[in-house]
Amino acid sequence: MNYATLREEMLRTLRDYIIPFWLDNSIDSKYGGYITSFDENGKFDGNGIKNIVTQSRMIWGFSYLLPYAKEEDKKRMEEAAREGVDFLLDKFWDKEHGGVYWLLERDGTVKDPAKLTYGEGFAIYALSQYYLTYHDKRGLEYAEKLFDLLQLYVSDTLNGGYFENIERDWRISPAGAYAGDRKSLDIHMHLLEAYTILAEASGKEIHKRKLQEVYSIISRHMVNHEAGYGYNQFDIEFNKIPAIAILRTWNAERESNEKIENPEDTTSYGHNVELSWLADLALTVIGTRTEEDSALLLKLLDHALRHGYDYERGGIYRDGIADGDPIVLDKEWWQNFESMTGFLNGYLLSSDKRYFDAYEGLWKFVKTHFMNYEVGESRQLLDKNGNVIVANIGNPWKGIYHTGRAFAECIKRLDVLIKKEE
Secondary structure, three states, X not given: OOHHHHHHHHHHHHHHHHHXXXXXXXXXXXXXXXXXXXXXXXXXXXXXXXXXXXHHHHHHHHHHOHHHOOHHHHHHHHHHHXXXXXXXXXXXXXXXXXXXXXXXXXXOOEEEOOOOHHHHHHHHHHHXXXXXXXXXXXXXXXXXXXXXXXXXXXXXXXXOOEOOOEXXXXXXXXXXXXXXXXXXXXXXXXXXXXXXXXHHHHOOHXXXXXXXXXXXXXXXXXXXXXXXXXXXXXXXXXXXXXXXXXXXXXXXXXXXXXXXXXXXXXXXXXXXXXXXXXXXXXXXXXXXXOHHHHHHHHHHHHHHHHHOEOOOOOOEOOEEEOOXXXXXXXEEHHHHHHHHHHHHHHHHHXXXXXXXXXXXXXXXXXXXXXXXXXXXXXXXEEOOOOOEXXXXXXXXXXXXXXXXXXXXXXXXXXXXXXXXXX
């Protein structure tokens, strides 16, 4: 299949299905913000919980995806993004301590006032992109406020990196299941993502410098450069430790089929491939990269191709033993969507056709098994053969972000490939 045909397929899916589904269904006209929980038929399932991560991702989606929307949808996109920002600043923002709460009830009542770094980071990401797209100064103002609060209360000035699980008044959460004694690749990778867009939006040296710092933490402590995979969890001093199911995380709350019984030294193929393209973008904004950096981006892809990619049935597995066999063969939506971007980005970086073939194979699997075109979004979870395990279209963790972003990022890269052929 040629680049132009692939681009048209992906643009049509984004423009005619993904964006209209969320525009038509997610705006909470009664209470503000977004509804994100929908069953396999695209009907609201009654769960009105509003998670700052997903609410922020919806703001981001209605901002970043604007160029890919139908002309008649673009005004609604701006209104939808503003709706999310208004709700965030009115209901999620803690007027006493600063920062954004973790969970709200549908009507805006605070359900969990914690200040998780994961949630604060996604609010930075969303507000920065909202500012870049619509030039509403509130976006950058509050993104910078959140950044400053993270430096003041959450930055680990002794060991480097950031504490991740924080209570309302910025105290570090208890050890154990609340993980006040742990750091993770997941949260630092998404801070990398947030600071990349903040640095682009503000142009300030401090944001660029902190972006470089987060990348350096990940590169020095959180990945195996030789084998090309990311570690999972660490103690405060970045010693690698067995992963646990941390409360207030997707890993703990996801609807699942297969589970990891012995979690020691596991890796996520989807995170590794996602890290490859997010790190490439971060290094572009930073403006410098070493040969070691460039090699790592491709090694992360190679590891996933070697261990996580299903050459027989299509798709990418969920988790595996670090540099060994996959142990969770289920296929979850976000890993497969993010991996399309990661492998296509790797093809642009290297011209290695293995990466393009992986992207194209994933797209075939995604459109055949994950996408519910009758509704307009992706199903959540499949077994290794592509049979549906969890058919829901949205939940408090699942919105427009992984699906919409994958299509937009792949379209951008296909445009580059098409131009090279001209």
